[in-house]
Amino acid sequence: MEDKNLNKRKIKENIKEKIKQKLKKELLEEIYNELLLEENDITNEISSMLDDEIEISKIEEEIKGPPVKKAKKKKNIIITVEPILKIASHALKYASNNIPTSKWVEVIGLLAGDYNSKENILYIKDAYPMGHGTALNAEIKDYNNFERAFQEIRKKKLFICGWYHSHPSYGTFMSMEDLETQSRYQKLWSEAVALVIDPYQIDGTSYGFEIFRANLKSKKWFKVPFSIQGDITPELLxxxxxxINPIVEGKAIYLEYDEE
Ligand SMILES: [Zn+2]
Structure with missing residues (x-):
């Protein structure tokens, strides 16, 4: 008799535990879905703000990127080949061997990405050339172009995850002037990245670019590790x-014989 009661109690406990687990799972799913919705709301908020042409300082205060999970040590940036080639060709367009080195200038543009919050991986999937200039801290001054790029990026279901600029032939470091630009992007999204490329370091031994973030408080730059999708090695680059260089120089990649 007692045995039977004990058994019954055990079964009850078992069922109770199962219900608890199920509720917990449902609750977690609900929270997750709510977070997803919030993310959409934020994106909508950003676009409506841009539609209203609110000045950038206001946007900076209000835009928030996707939520970020902290404290992950693994390489959590993956960049695809397309943006690398776009950035390299943009940089070479204004610092090619056909131009005297005294006329070489830096270029600047936006990085578009996709953030997988579950795995804490930022995928840099595209690059948008925005400008070039003589100033070391080349800036995007035309916010109409910024808005156009923003809309295109949004259409592709990506978001602005950082910026890039070039250092033609003088190396992949970040300057104090660059810090000001970076702070703007990191205020938009705390995990925003800065890519700096020296196309003349794409020499088969290095990728010729580095990715950085800044500690805005200590005003220090730090390199962030990345990997390239598709196992592209430095030798291939x-x-x-x-x-793609002929395109940069305004020529066709290849011609038929009688087109020459
Ligand atoms: Zn710089």
Whole structure:
């Protein structure tokens, strides 16, 4: 008799535990879905703000990127080949061997990405050339263009995850002037990145670019590790850049014999 009661109690406990687990799971799912909705709301908020042409300082205060999970040590940035080639060719367009080195200038643009919050991985999927200039801290001054890029990026279901600029032939470091630009992007999204490229370091031994974030309080830059999707090695990159170079110089990649 007692045995039977004990058994019954055990079964009850078991069922109770199962119900608890189920509720917990449902609750977690609900929270997750709510967070997803919030993310959409934020994106809508941003676009409506841009529609109203609110000045950038106001946007800075209000835009928030996707929520970020902290304290992950693994390489959590993956960049695809397309933005690398776009950035390299943009940089070379204004600092090619056909231009005297005294006339070389830096270029600047936006990075568009996709953030997987579950796995804490930022995928940099596209790059948007925005400008070039003589100033070291080349800035995007035309906010109409910024808005156009923003809309295009949004259409592709990506978001602005940072910016890039070039250092033609003088290396992949970040300057104090760059810090000001970076602070603007990190205020938009705390995990925003800055990519700096020296197209003349794409030499088969290095990728010729680095990705950085800044500690805005200590005003220090730090490199962030990344990997390239599709296992592109540094040896492959010069060949790819050379292949697209004719486009940079305004020529067709290849011509039929009688087109020459
Ligand atoms: Zn710089």
């Amino acid at each position: 010069p060949e790819l850049v050379n292949f």
